[in-house]
Amino acid sequence: MAELSLPFQSKYLPLKKFHDFYRRSMDEPEEFWAEQARHLDWFKTWDKVLEWKPPFAHWFAGGQLNASYNCVDRHVKTWRKSKVAIYWEGEPGDVRVFSYSTLYTEVNKLAAVLKDCGVGKEDRVALYLPMIPELPIFMLACARIGAIHTVVFSGFSAQALADRANDVGAKLLVTADGGFRRGKVIPLKQIADEALAMCPSVEKTIVVRRVNAPVDMEPARDCWLHDMLAEETPLVTPEPVEANDPLYILYTSGTTGKPKGIVHSTGGYLVHNYAAYQWVFNIKEESVYWCTADVGWVTGHSAIVYAPLAHGAAIVIYEGAPDYPTIDRWWHIIDKYGVTIFYTSPTAVRMLMGYGEQWPQKHDLSSLELLGSVGEPINPEAWLWFYKHIGGERCPIVDTWWQTETGGFMISPAPGIERAPLKPGSATLPLPGINADVVDEAGKPMPSEERGLLVIKKPWPGMLLGIHGTPERYQEAYWSRFPGIFYTGDYAVKDKDGYFWILGRSDEVLKVAGHRIGTAELENAAVSHPQVTEAAVVGKADPIKGDSIVIFARLNDGVSPSPTLKQELAQHMRNIVGAMATPDEIYFVTKLPKTRSGKIMRRILKAVANNVSIGDITTLEDEASVDEVIKSYHELKQTG
Numbered sequence: 325m326a327e328l329s330l331p332f333q334s335k336y337l338p339l340k341k342f343h344d345f346y347r348r349s350m351d352e353p354e355e356f357w358a359e360q361a362r363h364l365d366w367f368k369t370w371d372k373v374l375e376w377k378p379p380f381a382h383w384f385a386g387g388q389l390n391a392s393y394n395c396v397d398r399h400v401k402t403w404r405k406s407k408v409a410i411y412w413e414g415e416p417g418d419v420r421v422f423s424y425s426t427l428y429t430e431v432n433k434l435a436a437v438l439k440d441c442g443v444g445k446e447d448r449v450a451l452y453l454p455m456i457p458e459l460p461i462f463m464l465a466c467a468r469i470g471a472i473h474t475v476v477f478s479g480f481s482a483q484a485l486a487d488r489a490n491d492v493g494a495k496l497l498v499t500a501d502g503g504f505r506r507g508k509v510i511p512l513k514q515i516a517d518e519a520l521a522m523c524p525s526v527e528k529t530i531v532v533r534r535v536n537a538p539v540d541m542e543p544a545r546d547c548w549l550h551d552m553l554a555e556e557t558p559l560v561t562p563e564p565v566e567a568n569d570p571l572y573i574l575y576t577s578g579t580t581g582k583p584k585g586i587v588h589s590t591g592g593y594l595v596h597n598y599a600a601y602q603w604v605f606n607i608k609e610e611s612v613y614w615c616t617a618d619v620g621w622v623t624g625h626s627a628i629v630y631a632p633l634a635h636g637a638a639i640v641i642y643e644g645a646p647d648y649p650t651i652d653r654w655w656h657i658i659d660k661y662g663v664t665i666f667y668t669s670p671t672a673v674r675m676l677m678g679y680g681e682q683w684p685q686k687h688d689l690s691s692l693e694l695l696g697s698v699g700e701p702i703n704p705e706a707w708l709w710f711y712k713h714i715g716g717e718r719c720p721i722v723d724t725w726w727q728t729e730t731g732g733f734m735i736s737p738a739p740g741i742e743r744a745p746l747k748p749g750s751a752t753l754p755l756p757g758i759n760a761d762v763v764d765e766a767g768k769p770m771p772s773e774e775r776g777l778l779v780i781k782k783p784w785p786g787m788l789l790g791i792h793g794t795p796e797r798y799q800e801a802y803w804s805r806f807p808g809i810f811y812t813g814d815y816a817v818k819d820k821d822g823y824f825w826i827l828g829r830s831d832e833v834l835k836v837a838g839h840r841i842g843t844a845e846l847e848n849a850a851v852s853h854p855q856v857t858e859a860a861v862v863g864k865a866d867p868i869k870g871d872s873i874v875i876f877a878r879l880n881d882g883v884s885p886s887p888t889l890k891q892e893l894a895q896h897m898r899n900i901v902g903a904m905a906t907p908d909e910i911y912f913v914t915k916l917p918k919t920r921s922g923k924i925m926r927r928i929l930k931a932v933a934n935n936v937s938i939g940d941i942t943t944l945e946d947e948a949s950v951d952e953v954i955k956s957y958h959e960l961k962q963t964g
């Protein structure tokens with residue numbers, strides 16, 4: 325946990341100013357956040373900065389605003405009208421550039437289309453789209469009319485899409501004829517059709533033409549977007565919404581088999597994201613910002629769409645795979661657009677590091693000023709490679725810790741306001757307004773250098789409003805462990821300087837290439853295979869992806885294990901959840917190790933999968949099953 329002496333630190337200001345700013349945010353949180361809120365445009369000022377009835381926080385209660393207005397309209401009233409908002413590049417190399425003025429036109433057009441489909445305030449719209457400009461534009465169009473969007477990552481299966489669309493009760497689904505990924509076409513409309521057969525609430529479907537693939541259109545339900553666009557640009561007045569009206573619902577995995585629909589507000593969410601984006605990325609008028617995440621995750625919602633556009637920033641969006649058609653595609657894009665801020669994931673850094681520095685060296689990356697990392701812990705080796713070979717030893721790296729639930733950045737270096745030294749692998753310090761701590765099982769603060777649970781002790785503006793449809797589950801999942809304190813599900817340690825080191829999940833959630841997947845969700849998918857009786861999923865440390873997925877499955881009596889069955893099960897998991905659920909290893913066992921009360925002992929399976937010592941197994945009902953698992957593990961490892 326050594327501190328790195330980095331050259332740019334010599335020009336940094338002393339930390340004191342930052343500490344004063346932070347202290348003020350803790351001592352006078354309402355005044356502090358009200359000041360931040362004034363950077364946005366409000367139709368009506370709030371009556372109260374915070375109404376806190378644990379676990380429900382209402383920020384800026386009574387205030388009225390519109391997210392689309394803040395991200396688009398207010399910029400077209402200034403010189404930014406002709407500033408680039410989005411540089412978009414498709415995987416095949418096609419390019420579309422949107423100024424704020426064009427973005428304004430497009431958002432209005434799509435808002436009019438939504439209205440023509442009968443979508444109004446508080447209606448839910450499911451967006452199942454590839455990384456094309458229509459995705460952020462439809463999000464803004466929903467926000468414009470007060471509709472609530474739920475983006476479903478385009479890598480999800482028909483079943484996953486249907487589950488999410490049904491849970492929100494979506495009225496409309498927007499999809500595309502397909503999307504490009506590694507030169508192949510993903511048949512999104514076809515997958516959507518399968519999902520729609522299970523979605524009674526969806527009345528209409530809008531289809532965007534992207535790949536020119538033939539698709540089936542259901543005349544009473546499906547419309548091509550291009551057929552719906554009006555000749556003349558209609559102007560759609562942005563609907564003033566209350567600060568606590570939901571902006572969107574986004575699903576994420578937890579410890580049960582059912583994904584949680586995280587509901588985010590409009591006011592608090594935007595205030596948090598606007599402020600934190602400035603602090604962390606030091607965004608300037610001339611910045612060219614590229615976040616490589618998919619818009620389908622919270623990173624895409626907050627750090628591609630809402631925060632950067634609320635700032636009037638110029639952003640880059642790239643549709644495809646990082647290493648396609650050549651492994652230097654990303655470095656090429658940085659060079660081509662003069663990217664100044666580059667925000668990506670540790671998995672991507674580790675993968676590209678594996679290809680070697682000769683690839684970035686082919687390109688001029690001197691435009692870069694700042695790098696960012698998100699989604700999983702970044703190991704010091706990857707951090708240093710990123711720092712050296714991409715940042716040219718010139719760019720600070722902001723390791724941003726946050727979650728779908730937190731809405732915005734929580735713990736991160738903040739070069740926009742402070743000059744704390746960086747330590748490779750540490751997310752450094754909580755941002756202003758964020759009261760984070762590391763505690764023991766009883767909620768008592770951990771001594772420094774000791775591992776504990778990461779918690780947030782005070783409400784913050786970007787925090788979730790709740791879990792869609794289930795207030796009890798919201799209370800239970802986040803607020804029951806420590807009353808009045810938000811439980812994050814992560815392990816962390818604070819070092820003697822108060823720096824936070826995030827050590828990964830403390831619950832049954834995996835981080836596979838930064839994607840968050842609950843083991844229970846994977847187990848449900850596995851046992852839905854007709855030949856699988858019981859399954860346990862554990863994570864195995866993977867040098868690139870963080871976690872890889874290992875399944876121990878017990879088959880129905882009389883069914884013999886076979887390589888074909890393994891393939892079938894892997895394919896089944898992809899069909900049920902999506903490609904990111906593809907297991908890396910499958911072991912067929914005749915018994916799973918369980919406690920006396922019948923709970924599967926994941927600790928043992930995890931130890932077996934990771935080839936480490938098993939530790940204390942005294943709570944085991946049947947110790948023989950451990951040997952059996954180990955035996956089958958070794959046997960199956962050999963046979964593959």
Ligand code: WT7
Nearest residue numbers: 623698699700701723724725726727728826840
């Ligand atoms: C979980 C949240 C928030 C954007 C993407 C992920 C892990 C996130 C970091 C980081 C170590 C991190 C945590 C967290 N995580 N950022 N900088 N260092 N771990 O959102 O899918 O809701 O996942 O991602 O485990 O709890 P998410």
